[in-house]
Amino acid sequence: MKILVIEDNADLREVIVSSLEKERYVVESAPDYSTARTKAFVYEYDCILLDIMLPDGNGLDLLRELSAKGKRKNVIIISAKDSIDDKVNGLELGADDYLAKPFHLAELHARIRSVLRRNSQNGERTIKSGNVTIHPDTFRVEVNGKDIDLGRKEYDILVYLVNRANRLIEKQTLAEAVWGDSIDQADNFDFIYAQMKNLRKRLKTAGADIEIKTVYGFGYKLVTI
Amino acid sequence: MKLQNVITFRLSILKAVSIALWAVCFYFAIIKEINNETDEALTNYAENIITDYLAGAKMPPSNEVSGTLYQIRKVSADYAARHNHIRYKDTEMYFSSNYGYEPARSVTYIFNTDNGQYLELSVFTATIDKNELKSSILYWLIALYIVLLAGITGVNLWTVRHSMRPLKRLFDWLDSYKLGQNNKPLDNPTKITEFKKLNDTVCKNIERSEQQYKQQKMFIANASHEMQTPLAVCTNRLEMLLDDETLTEAQMGEIIKTLRTLKNLSSTNRSLLLLCKIDNGQFNNNVNVNIKDTVGRYLPDLMSIYGHKNIKLNVDMPCAPVAEMDASLADILVSNLLKNAFVHNLPDGEIDIHTDGNTFSIANTGAPEPLDESKIFESFYHSAGKKSSTGLGLALVKAVCKLYGLGIKYSFNDGKHAFTITFSKK
Numbered sequence: 001m002k003i004l005v006i007e008d009n010a011d012l013r014e015v016i017v018s019s020l021e022k023e024r025y026v027v028e029s030a031p032d033y034s035t036a037r038t039k040a041f042v043y044e045y046d047c048i049l050l051d052i053m054l055p056d057g058n059g060l061d062l063l064r065e066l067s068a069k070g071k072r073k074n075v076i077i078i079s080a081k082d083s084i085d086d087k088v089n090g091l092e093l094g095a096d097d098y099l100a101k102p103f104h105l106a107e108l109h110a111r112i113r114s115v116l117r118r119n120s121q122n123g124e125r126t127i128k129s130g131n132v133t134i135h136p137d138t139f140r141v142e143v144n145g146k147d148i149d150l151g152r153k154e155y156d157i158l159v160y161l162v163n164r165a166n167r168l169i170e171k172q173t174l175a176e177a178v179w180g181d182s183i184d185q186a187d188n189f190d191f192i193y194a195q196m197k198n199l200r201k202r203l204k205t206a207g208a209d210i211e212i213k214t215v216y217g218f219g220y221k222l223v224t225i
Numbered sequence: 226m227k228l229q230n231v232i233t234f235r236l237s238i239l240k241a242v243s244i245a246l247w248a249v250c251f252y253f254a255i256i257k258e259i260n261n262e263t264d265e266a267l268t269n270y271a272e273n274i275i276t277d278y279l280a281g282a283k284m285p286p287s288n289e290v291s292g293t294l295y296q297i298r299k300v301s302a303d304y305a306a307r308h309n310h311i312r313y314k315d316t317e318m319y320f321s322s323n324y325g326y327e328p329a330r331s332v333t334y335i336f337n338t339d340n341g342q343y344l345e346l347s348v349f350t351a352t353i354d355k356n357e358l359k360s361s362i363l364y365w366l367i368a369l370y371i372v373l374l375a376g377i378t379g380v381n382l383w384t385v386r387h388s389m390r391p392l393k394r395l396f397d398w399l400d401s402y403k404l405g406q407n408n409k410p411l412d413n414p415t416k417i418t419e420f421k422k423l424n425d426t427v428c429k430n431i432e433r434s435e436q437q438y439k440q441q442k443m444f445i446a447n448a449s450h451e452m453q454t455p456l457a458v459c460t461n462r463l464e465m466l467l468d469d470e471t472l473t474e475a476q477m478g479e480i481i482k483t484l485r486t487l488k489n490l491s492s493t494n495r496s497l498l499l500l501c502k503i504d505n506g507q508f509n510n511n512v513n514v515n516i517k518d519t520v521g522r523y524l525p526d527l528m529s530i531y532g533h534k535n536i537k538l539n540v541d542m543p544c545a546p547v548a549e550m551d552a553s554l555a556d557i558l559v560s561n562l563l564k565n566a567f568v569h570n571l572p573d574g575e576i577d578i579h580t581d582g583n584t585f586s587i588a589n590t591g592a593p594e595p596l597d598e599s600k601i602f603e604s605f606y607h608s609a610g611k612k613s614s615t616g617l618g619l620a621l622v623k624a625v626c627k628l629y630g631l632g633i634k635y636s637f638n639d640g641k642h643a644f645t646i647t648f649s650k651k
Contacts, residue, residue: 080457101457
């Protein structure tokens with residue numbers, strides 16, 4: 001899988017590139033509009049990460065050009081401007097997702113995977129991890145082909161962790177993703193422990209070969225056994 | 226004291242002084258004129274008598290009917306040498322017709338006959354009573370002063386008020402002016418140079434304030450914005466570090482603490498940007514929002530998140546207000562108030578949520594003292610001991626209320642902190 005990272009900040013570019021390379025993607029990068037334009041039109045990429053504010057142009061213009069030439073493919077906008085207008089414009093111009101800075105790397109990887117999966121040829125919509133299959137369209141979870149019953153929050157936690165498998169997910173981050181921003185001042189995470197306990201029990205009972213590990217009490221990591 | 230009253234008062238005092246001065250001058254001028262006329266007449270009369278006397282002609286009668294008396298007596302040469310030969314003086318004269326002394330003017334001539342005998346002729350004539358003149362001048366001047374004062378005061382008040390109309394318009398405009406909002410331009414035509422200049426100066430200053438206000442807002446927005454990328458870099462580098470399998474628990478703990486601090490910083494940043502966007506009116510996708518639904522969306526999650534506090538919830542929403550506003554702003558408004566009620570609550574506390582057709586109110590147990598109502602809606606105001614919050618929640622609530630003209634009120638009753646939002650009646 002080949003990814004083009006268009007980002008003018010050298011530090012952030014470097015971090016994103018090295019983190020993507022760790023995930024075994026082939027990564028190219030462009031620091032400005034003109035380089036990005038050249039690369040995007042000459043080579044084929046499976047996914048493009050696009051910063052909107054570039055020193056010599058607007059990322060949305062590039063998106064417009066790519067759309068016009070039919071070369072638009074799996075574009076994720078990364079912007080420091082968390083503005084609804086940009087989001088709407090970007091998505092209308094054909095971007096597949098919008099990620100506001102600052103973001104978690106785990107989030108970025110999950111979005112890339114999701115975009116790639118969504119646009120894969122066979123149009124397969126399911127998410128697989130070990131013998132666990134998730135059907136996001138119908139909110140169903142199968143273990144070894146057999147449906148298991150999960151509560152709404154349990155389902156959300158599982159989807160979030162499966163999409164970010166093998167990464168340490170801090171419990172506050174997880175809580176925010178599942179319970180929303182209201183969590184930001186919580187000083188007690190008992191409500192996660194309860195859900196987590198149930199989820200683990202259900203996965204284990206169904207014989208799933210994935211496991212949610214607790215990492216030193218800081219967070220969780222989903223691993224395949 | 227109003228300017229027009231000050232001007233009128235000062236002018237009245239000046240007028241009183243100048244009229245008094247003028248009265249004194251007027252009096253002396255009149256007296257001098259009268260004396261001159263009287264003296265001339267007396268002189269003529271005395272010279273006629275002397276001529277007649279020396280010529281040995283028949284003397285005219287000296288009587289008070291004609292208003293003129295005279296007497297001639299012999300004086301010594303010595304006396305004549307010691308006195309001026311023509312003397313005028315104010316005196317009094319007895320009039321038998323009204324049995325009293327009346328003011329009179331006299332002239333005294335000393336002359337000598339051919340045989341060297343010195344004679345003294347005194348001629349009297351009745352003249353005006355100076356005291357009466359003085360008092361009547363005084364009365365009339367006081368009358369004049371009062372009439373003038375009334376007239377001039379009236380004219381003054383009218384003139385000043387009319388001349389000051391541009392100033393009044395300017396003040397009215399300034400009173401209604403609100404920085405950073407859509408204001409009517411100043412419409413204050415005037416021919417008066419000073420007021421024109423004042424208009425220009427005020428407009429220029431307002432413009433400068435507007436610019437500063439805008440710049441300040443822009444600065445906050447830009448600063449928050451510029452911080453997003455470095456924040457992303459820091460967060461992501463630390464996250465990559467966390468992937469290292471060889472980290473000890475202590476090292477991981479430190480990294481995660483740093484990440485949390487960074488997260489707080491970025492949420493402060495995001496709230497600031499949001500605040501700027503609300504202030505700039507960048508939310509205009511208005512829909513009809515049912516407040517009851519919004520509350521219903523947030524309550525279950527909050528109850529589970531703060532389940533450990535064991536809070537008792539009293540919800541009374543018979544008829545929820547429907548507001549025309551941006552849905553995401555309605556979320557911000559409601560969720561911040563709800564969250565506050567949970568965060569600042571006591572273990573085993575209570576939360577009352579009440580709505581009627583026009584208001585939404587939420588009350589919670591908490592700190593025993595009322596909060597400082599003048600400060601709670603300010604950015605970065607923290608109640609004591611709650612440092613984990615960004616201090617922007619209520620500022621956001623206030624900004625949303627301001628944007629849609631909703632009323633927000635804080636009160637403290639029965640140990641409960643209550644916030645009430647009043648939606649405008651439609």
